[in-house]
Amino acid sequence: MSFESANEVPPIIETHALTRDFKKTRAVDSLDLSIRPGELFGLVGPDGAGKTTTLRLLAGLLNITSGSAKVAGYDLARQPEAIKRKIGYMAQQFNLYGELSVLENLSFFADLYDVEVSELRERTERLLAFAGLTEFKDRRAAQLSGGMQKKLALACTLIHQPEILLLDEPTTGVDPISRREFWDILTDLNLAGTTIVVSTPYMDEADRCLRVGLMYEGRMVVCADPQQIRARIEGELIELRPDDWQAACALIETLPGVLEVQTYGNLLHVLVDSADKRLPEIETALRKHGLTYRGVRRVTPRMEEAFISLIRRLEVD
């Protein structure tokens, strides 16, 4: 995908050295971020990396310590209220008013965002259908399943048709099917032109973004499209399932040409300089030590391996 032509469009979110300190920590450190209209931008990083703080800053919920930012053409420090009409923000623990019904929750936000009364009915029905909540519209929010609550929360943040959506881990704690449905909705919205910035702990979700920013200790350490991030993995990847993964892991780490070993339960992912050359060597070494294994194969690196590898390198520095 080429962005050369798109680069001429002014960014819809732009930050310069955006910094936010809490009492003892610098949660966001000199963040430079430029997001174009219509992008689907993923924020990833370990817990405590500053993803939530970044999204709260962009939503105008926190004061900036230093630096500057423009969102939807408005200055974040001076015009936060103007920005609020342009964005939809969904907090990590989005909590609806549990005693209100689905419909009442929607009209609560419609009132606060001054949605035209003439448009309200049509818009509500469309959002309910969109979120698959039409038949539950009179149910109290507290009695919805976790996945449905997230969809209702999303519908509430969409009621004023925001240009930008800021979503903080919207699918955490949701079952895989609801998660997939939720992302299908996000993709549709993005295709319809909404700019989306979403933080996620799930690497398969990061893979669905146009661009991914990896945060670590308050800084944006990598910002690229998923292919580029995968390409940053050095070497090639071998997967195998040893019966004694701890012994196998210890052994493989000592072999020549092995860059990194990642464990996923008893599944080992081994990064090597050349898969063709090292795969037979690993098999020989394991047999020599009497370690049995199954399903050895060469695989293409995913976001997950790239993420872990990048974070490990950062932790070593």
Added chain:
Amino acid sequence: MSFRHLRAVIRPEINHILRDRTTFVLVMLVPTAMLFIMAYALTVDIKHVPIAVLDYDRSPTSRAFIQQVTEGEDLDLYAQVDSLDDIDNLLTRGEIKAALIIAPDFEHDLLSLRGIPLQIIVDGTEPKSGGFAVDHIGGRAEEFISEALASRIRALNVNVSLDSLQPIDLRVRALYNPSLKPRVDIIPGLISMVLGFPALSVALTLAHEREHGTLEQVLVTPVGRAEFLLGKMIPYIIVGLANVIIMPAIARVTFHIPFNGSFPLFFLLSAVFLFAILSMGMLVGVFMPTQPAALALSFLVIFFPGFFMTGIFFPIASMPAEMRMEAMSLPGTHYATITRGVFLPGVGLDVLWPNVLALLGMGIVFTAVAALSFRKKLG
């Protein structure tokens, strides 16, 4: 100020009060229950207080005096003792609440028209019963001694008026009133205290929204600060006014408190008080990050001074000057004046206007400080 925003904020709060049983009980039933409990507990009649008597005189007059003091249901003669040590013992073990000591020359002094030394020892850990014993013994002693003196004066045939002897301070008797009278002025005062509960609810609801994450979601909307705060307050003003109807009814029916003033005026002034006290609760809710913190601070600034400093139980006139100033800056003080004034003498605005102005001023100041301190930010 957008009416639509205001209505939007009010609606979930009303729903919360009506649909959440805990909140409903807290704001609708607890004030009434508190009124009942406190009204009964604070005005209970004291009877059968056990006392001991140490009679050094052992004369017919002292025996008659003891007889008269312990007559009736008020004081019970628990023991006649022989030494101060015995009194000490009984007091320590809690078997008596007070002791009366009659001096060796009781009869002699009385007959020669001299001052009569009477000593009463009281268990200071229970000042209520002790004070009651003092008042009662004083009252009885006064009756007995006046009578004895009068007959002695007649017998001696001297020209002395009884009044000039002033055997015992008459004020004791004048102040003491064992009937239900105290309730008459305590209950209207109590109403001003229990109406602090809606204020607590406001503080708690703000802290709850902050803890629960609903506040974060509201802060990203274009809702105004004043719209949000007023919207949170109005439902509890309505709830408070429901209590304002229920409680005078209870006061009249259950406790037979006369309501001599105008009810519409009382209702209106109650609304002004609710505005003042709820804005105080709002201030607590704006600054406290969690519900336990909001609860603790509410007790410290609303209920505790409401109990001790608003003149319901302890007269403001007897407070030191600084405390009096503090008392005058509490909404409860002014509302207690209003409730008593409207209930008992049935006075109107011509008398109560300074209190009404004070309440309005406090409400406006507290709301303004709350609105200015409330930032549409987290942390």
